[in-house]
Amino acid sequence: MGGGGTWLIRRIAAAAAIVFAVVSLTFVSIHLAPGSPFLPPPDRPLDTAVVARLNRQFGLDRPIRVQYVLYLKNLSQGNLGYAFSRGQTVRSALATAIPDTLLLAGTALALDLGLGLILGIILAARARHATDLILSNVTLFIYSVPAFWLGLVLVFVFADWLHWFPAGFPTSPGLYESLPFFGQLGDRIHHLALPALTLGLVGAAGTARYQRAALLETLGREFVRTARAKGVSERRVILVHALRNSLLPLITLAGLSLPFLLTGSVLIESVFSWPGMGRMATDAVLARDHALVTAIAMVASAMVVTGSLVADVLYAAADPRIRERAS
Amino acid sequence: MNFRVSLLAIGALPLALGCSSSGSCKGDYCGTVVFVTANNPKTLLPPVIDNTGARDIDEQLFLRLADFGMTINTVGDSGWIPRLATRWEWDDAKTLVFHLDPRARWHDGVPVTANDVAFSFDAYRDPVVGSSARNSLTKIASVTVRDSLTAVFRFKEQYPTAFYDAVYQMWILPQHLLAQVPRTDWLTAAYGQHPVGDGPYRFTSMTPGQTYVLTADSTFFLGRPHIRKLIWKIVSGPQAAVSDIVTGQADALDFLGSPANIDQAKKTPGVSVVPYPGSNYMYLEFNTRANGDSSRPHPVFGDREVRRALTMALDRQAMSTNIFGPYSKVPPGPIPQWWPIWDSVRTIGFDSAGAARMLAARGWRLGADGIRMKDSVRLSFEVIFTSTSAARMAFARLMQAQWKSVGVDMQIQPLDQNLIRDRLVSGKFDAVLQGFNSDPTPASGIAQHWVRGAPDDFSHWTNDDFDRMVTEATSGTVSVKQSRGYWRAALNIINADAPGIWLAAPDNVAAVSSRIADLTIRPDSYWALAWTWRIPADRLIDRDR
Numbered sequence: 001m002g003g004g005g006t007w008l009i010r011r012i013a014a015a016a017a018i019v020f021a022v023v024s025l026t027f028v029s030i031h032l033a034p035g036s037p038f039l040p041p042p043d044r045p046l047d048t049a050v051v052a053r054l055n056r057q058f059g060l061d062r063p064i065r066v067q068y069v070l071y072l073k074n075l076s077q078g079n080l081g082y083a084f085s086r087g088q089t090v091r092s093a094l095a096t097a098i099p100d101t102l103l104l105a106g107t108a109l110a111l112d113l114g115l116g117l118i119l120g121i122i123l124a125a126r127a128r129h130a131t132d133l134i135l136s137n138v139t140l141f142i143y144s145v146p147a148f149w150l151g152l153v154l155v156f157v158f159a160d161w162l163h164w165f166p167a168g169f170p171t172s173p174g175l176y177e178s179l180p181f182f183g184q185l186g187d188r189i190h191h192l193a194l195p196a197l198t199l200g201l202v203g204a205a206g207t208a209r210y211q212r213a214a215l216l217e218t219l220g221r222e223f224v225r226t227a228r229a230k231g232v233s234e235r236r237v238i239l240v241h242a243l244r245n246s247l248l249p250l251i252t253l254a255g256l257s258l259p260f261l262l263t264g265s266v267l268i269e270s271v272f273s274w275p276g277m278g279r280m281a282t283d284a285v286l287a288r289d290h291a292l293v294t295a296i297a298m299v300a301s302a303m304v305v306t307g308s309l310v311a312d313v314l315y316a317a318a319d320p321r322i323r324e325r326a327s
Numbered sequence: 328m329n330f331r332v333s334l335l336a337i338g339a340l341p342l343a344l345g346c347s348s349s350g351s352c353k354g355d356y357c358g359t360v361v362f363v364t365a366n367n368p369k370t371l372l373p374p375v376i377d378n379t380g381a382r383d384i385d386e387q388l389f390l391r392l393a394d395f396g397m398t399i400n401t402v403g404d405s406g407w408i409p410r411l412a413t414r415w416e417w418d419d420a421k422t423l424v425f426h427l428d429p430r431a432r433w434h435d436g437v438p439v440t441a442n443d444v445a446f447s448f449d450a451y452r453d454p455v456v457g458s459s460a461r462n463s464l465t466k467i468a469s470v471t472v473r474d475s476l477t478a479v480f481r482f483k484e485q486y487p488t489a490f491y492d493a494v495y496q497m498w499i500l501p502q503h504l505l506a507q508v509p510r511t512d513w514l515t516a517a518y519g520q521h522p523v524g525d526g527p528y529r530f531t532s533m534t535p536g537q538t539y540v541l542t543a544d545s546t547f548f549l550g551r552p553h554i555r556k557l558i559w560k561i562v563s564g565p566q567a568a569v570s571d572i573v574t575g576q577a578d579a580l581d582f583l584g585s586p587a588n589i590d591q592a593k594k595t596p597g598v599s600v601v602p603y604p605g606s607n608y609m610y611l612e613f614n615t616r617a618n619g620d621s622s623r624p625h626p627v628f629g630d631r632e633v634r635r636a637l638t639m640a641l642d643r644q645a646m647s648t649n650i651f652g653p654y655s656k657v658p659p660g661p662i663p664q665w666w667p668i669w670d671s672v673r674t675i676g677f678d679s680a681g682a683a684r685m686l687a688a689r690g691w692r693l694g695a696d697g698i699r700m701k702d703s704v705r706l707s708f709e710v711i712f713t714s715t716s717a718a719r720m721a722f723a724r725l726m727q728a729q730w731k732s733v734g735v736d737m738q739i740q741p742l743d744q745n746l747i748r749d750r751l752v753s754g755k756f757d758a759v760l761q762g763f764n765s766d767p768t769p770a771s772g773i774a775q776h777w778v779r780g781a782p783d784d785f786s787h788w789t790n791d792d793f794d795r796m797v798t799e800a801t802s803g804t805v806s807v808k809q810s811r812g813y814w815r816a817a818l819n820i821i822n823a824d825a826p827g828i829w830l831a832a833p834d835n836v837a838a839v840s841s842r843i844a845d846l847t848i849r850p851d852s853y854w855a856l857a858w859t860w861r862i863p864a865d866r867l868i869d870r871d872r
Contacts, residue, residue: 050454
């Protein structure tokens with residue numbers, strides 16, 4: 001096996017270790033938190049005998065190390081447990097939520113990279129001009145704004161005030177089912193617009209600043225000066241010669257964006273009632289839904305380390321120097 | 328294309344892509360009502376539901392033997408409307424006989440029988456099932472079957488709310504579908520995810536955490552519902568629900584909350600704002616025993632006069648108005664607006680100078696930092712409340728400011744709801760700011776908190792006279808008038824002792840689409856009568872067809 005293969009195996013092993021550590025820490029911390037998934041709401045009488053019986057029935061009264069071993073045993077058999085806060089198995093709950101989270105995060109990532117790239121090119125092409133100054137400050141402002149706050153502002157302006165967009169949720173219940181295919185597609189895009197824009201805009205502002213710096217650095221290189229000396233148009237110099245050589249940081253950024261998008265989605269999904277993993281995680285923590293919280297942490301950490309791993313592989317594929325060092 | 332045009336283009340995308348409904352329903356039996364709520368049902372199996380979201384859905388899926396009229400009378404059996412039972416009679420003072428409607432069917436076609444009634448009582452009373460209604464059924468000795476359409480309730484004693492307990496606490500369950508399901512598994516039973524009921528609507532589909540869809544049962548024996556489809560949409564919080572109403576994504580929201588939300592709904596075309604008597608009240612409960620040590624009195628709240636002084640120091644009307652605008656009243660006790668015992672109750676009025684004098688008289692002298700002290704103990708305590716409630720946070724801040732002006736130091740401690748329950752059960756708290764969504768009778772609401780040994784008696788306050796008045800109001804053959812008299816006497820006693828401060832009883836203000844005609848909201852269960860609503864043919868929109 002070559003050096004590249006060994007490197008990949010080492011990375012996969014490290015990724016698995018990280019996921020295991022996250023699962024273990026989450027399991028312990030959520031079980032140590034006070035409360036029970038079986039507590040009635042505050043305005044219903046508390047029947048401690050019933051709560052104790054349910055805790056006993058589902059093994060929550062056992063020592064935590066016993067529960068942990070049992071959990072790992074079940075996990076090894078693909079049994080993720082029962083999500084009490086949802087009234088369904090954890091597997092079913094995740095199967096419902098993951099596609100919605102991926103749709104939101106994927107769209108936001110596309111917006112982040114696409115818009116960020118375009119803005120970065122404009123900023124670099126107009127460096128030290130008024131456009132650069134204005135756009136740089138605007139992107140800095142958006143980058144420094146908490147995503148949930150931006151989400152609330154967008155809801156207020158575009159949903160509550162202008163009524164241009166719904167305030168989230170994946171579809172229009174009652175209407176969606178009766179629409180033809182393209183109507184359903186339009187309804188989904190309509191509902192996706194504000195949450196994706198919120199997550200994507202904040203990311204794009206950061207991406208634009210990285211891309212500006214990378215492109216400016218490339219534009220100062222000798223091969224660019226040579227191209228200009230040959231009389232190549234400035235547009236071609238930037239878009240063909242310089243841009244390709246300044247895209248490497250974007251690959252790293254794409255890998256790093258995934259954790260940002262997943263953590264950001266916890267709040268954004270709550271703001272927009274988006275039924276993905278983020279909102280489910282918030283509800284599960286509040287409901288002390290041990291099995292669901294642990295499973296969400298496992299899936300989220302697996303997504304993050306996979307994203308990071310893919311970014312590393314792509315980076316190595318794009319940059320021969322990295323490949324050589326790895327081998 | 329500039330930014331605004333781009334946004335408009337995305338906004339108009341559904342239309343551009345053919346967003347016209349393919350539905351073709353016309354006439355009086357069309358219509359879809361989308362209810363928006365933040366309460367996500369975990370199960371729809373009635374004895375184990377635990378929130379109002381599940382209750383609202385079950386109201387359409389299941390029937391009781393009889394239902395409230397709009398008077399919400401819980402004493403005796405006047406004003407009750409037949410549902411599964413066509414009629415009832417008292418064989419003697421402790422024996423109530425229900426005659427079932429022979430037309431009643433489960434949605435799978437099986438007739439509803441008296442066996443289902445007896446089975447339901449047994450299930451609700453079974454501690455293994457763990458129904459929260461179990462404690463309300465303790466005075467019913469048995470439910471037996473006289474014949475397939477006659478169920479007999481025998482009570483252990485004669486008491487004013489016997490009929491209410493017999494019919495209101497239980498939805499009747501299908502024995503043929505549930506008898507084989509082990510009761511230990513009812514919380515997670517598959518039946519709870521796709522129930523078969525006997526009500527005006529059939530369960531159609533659900534996506535947990537997102538939507539629940541019911542379809543009208545065109546063969547419903549009490550009359551075909553006009554609205555074809557009911558959808559419950561689960562959103563992440565109250566503000567998201569308001570946005571759904573404003574943007575027309577939903578048709579009905581039971582509680583608008585803040586005055587700003589109410590004003591916003593009023594200004595929204597096509598939305599009607601409907602006030603109805605509130606079932607909720609907010610209050611501060613004192614722990615009369617020491618924080619974490621119930622064997623000793625609390626150094627501050629163990630003293631009745633100090634509790635009274637603290638009550639006196641608060642301008643509750645101003646606080647209530649500040650937070651809820653004109654949509655709230657200060658209750659004369661731990662009671663919501665819909666309990667008819669508001670008049671002629673003695674309460675403690677606002678008098679901050681009097682409060683300061685009372686505290687001084689009890690030995691609490693002002694210290695150098697402006698906070699009172701007594702025997703080296705500062706007049707300081709912590710108030711806990713759930714961190715997700717903006718109204719409770721607002722009350723906490725206003726109380727803190729007013730108490731500070733009379734030399735009282737109050738620490739604000741918002742907490743996670745689970746943590747609050749934990750602290751309440753273990754007695755590790757000074758005072759808790761709570762909201763209580765009551766059921767229709769003080770007999771269970773007050774008894775749940777304030778009577779000695781009650782399941783939620785976290786204050787450890789006791790008063791024999793109060794307990795006696797509650798017993799008088801809830802037992803024997805008292806009339807409605809006598810019962811209210813006893814309740815008023817009980818409220819006078821609890822007000823005089825001040826184990827809590829009753830802060831606000833907000834109006835419930837619902838927002839409902841103006842498309843809906845024949846709108847009736849029953850205060851105890853806002854959407855219970857949705858099966859009697861209709862949307863006239865000339866008001867149908869795309870999602871109705």
